[in-house]
Amino acid sequence: MRVRRTLAAVAVLPLALAAVACAPESDGGSSAKDPSGSPAATGDACATDALALRTPGQLTIGTDSPAYEPWFVDNDPTNGKGYESAVAYAVAEQLGFSKDQVKWVKVPFNSSYKAGPKDFDFDINQISISEKRARAVDFSDGYYAAGQAVLALKGTKGAEAKSLADLKGLRLAAQTGTTSLTAIRDVIKPDTDPVVFEDTNAAKQALQNDQVDAIVADVPTAFYISSAEIDNSVLVGQFQPEAGEQEEFGLLFEKGSELVPCVNTALGALQDDGTIAQLEQQWLSDAVDVPVLQ
Amino acid sequence: MSDWTPSQHELERRRLRRQLRTRSVAIATVMTVVVFVALGLGITGSPGWASVKELFFSRADAREALPDIWSALWLNIKMFLIAEAFILVFAMLIALARVSRSPWLTPLRLVAVAYTDVVRGIPTILLVYLLAFGMPALRLQGTPNSAFFWATVALIISYSAYVAEVFRSGIQAVHPSQWASAEALGLSRPQTLRHVVVPQAVRRVVPPLLNDFVSLQKDTALASAAGVFEAVFVARDYGNYNFNYTPLVVVSCFFIVLTVPLARLCDGLTARMRRRELAGAL
Numbered sequence: 252m253r254v255r256r257t258l259a260a261v262a263v264l265p266l267a268l269a270a271v272a273c274a275p276e277s278d279g280g281s282s283a284k285d286p287s288g289s290p291a292a293t294g295d296a297c298a299t300d301a302l303a304l305r306t307p308g309q310l311t312i313g314t315d316s317p318a319y320e321p322w323f324v325d326n327d328p329t330n331g332k333g334y335e336s337a338v339a340y341a342v343a344e345q346l347g348f349s350k351d352q353v354k355w356v357k358v359p360f361n362s363s364y365k366a367g368p369k370d371f372d373f374d375i376n377q378i379s380i381s382e383k384r385a386r387a388v389d390f391s392d393g394y395y396a397a398g399q400a401v402l403a404l405k406g407t408k409g410a411e412a413k414s415l416a417d418l419k420g421l422r423l424a425a426q427t428g429t430t431s432l433t434a435i436r437d438v439i440k441p442d443t444d445p446v447v448f449e450d451t452n453a454a455k456q457a458l459q460n461d462q463v464d465a466i467v468a469d470v471p472t473a474f475y476i477s478s479a480e481i482d483n484s485v486l487v488g489q490f491q492p493e494a495g496e497q498e499e500f501g502l503l504f505e506k507g508s509e510l511v512p513c514v515n516t517a518l519g520a521l522q523d524d525g526t527i528a529q530l531e532q533q534w535l536s537d538a539v540d541v542p543v544l545q
Numbered sequence: 546m547s548d549w550t551p552s553q554h555e556l557e558r559r560r561l562r563r564q565l566r567t568r569s570v571a572i573a574t575v576m577t578v579v580v581f582v583a584l585g586l587g588i589t590g591s592p593g594w595a596s597v598k599e600l601f602f603s604r605a606d607a608r609e610a611l612p613d614i615w616s617a618l619w620l621n622i623k624m625f626l627i628a629e630a631f632i633l634v635f636a637m638l639i640a641l642a643r644v645s646r647s648p649w650l651t652p653l654r655l656v657a658v659a660y661t662d663v664v665r666g667i668p669t670i671l672l673v674y675l676l677a678f679g680m681p682a683l684r685l686q687g688t689p690n691s692a693f694f695w696a697t698v699a700l701i702i703s704y705s706a707y708v709a710e711v712f713r714s715g716i717q718a719v720h721p722s723q724w725a726s727a728e729a730l731g732l733s734r735p736q737t738l739r740h741v742v743v744p745q746a747v748r749r750v751v752p753p754l755l756n757d758f759v760s761l762q763k764d765t766a767l768a769s770a771a772g773v774f775e776a777v778f779v780a781r782d783y784g785n786y787n788f789n790y791t792p793l794v795v796v797s798c799f800f801i802v803l804t805v806p807l808a809r810l811c812d813g814l815t816a817r818m819r820r821r822e823l824a825g826a827l
Contacts, residue, residue, distance in 0.1 A: 360785065361781065361784070361785050364788040365600075365790075366593055366596045366597050366600045366601075367593050367596070381787075383787045383788065383789075384787065384788040386599065386788070386789075387596075387599070387600055387788035387789060388788060424772065427778070427781060427782040427785050427786075428781075428782055428784070428785020428786045429785075429786075432782070432786070433786060444774065446692075446772050446774070447772060447774050447778060447782055448772045449769070449770060449772075453678070453770070453771070453772060454772075456678045456682070457678070457692070457772060459682070460678065460681035460682050460690055461681070461690060462681060462690050462691075462692060462772070506596065
């Protein structure tokens, strides 16, 4: 009897411990960001040392790995090269951080929106802002308006398309979860279901293997793939995924992050003084020559 | 006999037993309720529960993703059934090669050993990548370049190695007396394998085989690496677009529902084999 009772107690113990152990930890996690306790509520909420950061005194920025051109250069976000790296450092500077106070962390796209505390203050990864997504995370204002581009191999039937209607009969591919994929489904509406890939690398391989006729990606991404990665490829054209409403990339924050207004102020200032336009010109300007598909 | 009544002692014993039983039922009930209610409260009362509920258990998202997941699931089932048929045949051939004794077959034996060692060492997802992107890249005349085809081949290659080892362990678990008796009856080694050893071996390994089948069923999701838009990928894609994990929960439920009948079928098979094996003996 005694033995059995001890056994029962032992069996229940881990559960009880787990319950006890979980509670204070998560409480601790949330109270750290408790607005009432933070200095953000008083004085200049956007002063550098008043910001509610993951690590005090350091701005932690996330992006996926590999980090593609032209958004990043040499798969190294820390060099300040590439449009998104440059924008991230410009925002950091605007918020009052020096370059060595910025730390980058690798955040796979599909874990950027996981529940609970994040490993980053904000994530910059060509993430399109949408109402539905905003239920799970917070977004900053947009820092880039993305068009969609169609990429095909020279001399194939994909390269001959002159209009969106010409694309209907093709086998099209795009990356999972992207607005490019939705653009295929909603705007082009091809006869066969689009081929979906984990990343643009897989889509590129499939294009070269003749497993698909064309791939759809954001204009700058498609431009980079065609100019640097697949020699005999051509940009067939570009189009806006949603008529009337411009698709925009935003910085991604943990839901309820207090940083959002401060970062938006910073982005606004960068927009106003022409920094954003200048960075866009510097890193993405090549994209403007692509013909527009109707 | 009819006017027998239990003695005071016996009644006392019964009362005590009843008391103890009631007590232990009561303790069991209370403990179960306490533990599960505490777990439930612990989870639903956690600071993140509201967002977890929205992110993983959203009714609206489940309803929206369901039709696509449902139609994609057929692809997984098809892939599973095709692969399974080939795996059973290949794995048995590999296992037989490994237990062969003839000196003539030594090269075959070596190939079989190398095959199981090498293939089991490669993560299945890499095989899917390598075959689905590598084989079409070779541009060999007459070979298909469908990702579905090559992903299925990758699964067949990978699982044949595992299942071969299951079969081999089954064959080696057959008692040596069976071999000896077969020899005494004048059966050749191939005949012994065919009529005596393999049937017993297969019966023994049904549970581990089922394990591998269930794994295979779920590993059909690895085909997504090559761009096969199967059920798990459909769910992930919906999630990546809408920032919601609910479809993953939905697709998990589908896989559980697929696995359970398979488990019951295998239980039934083992029971039938056992009855047949014991027929007349007990």
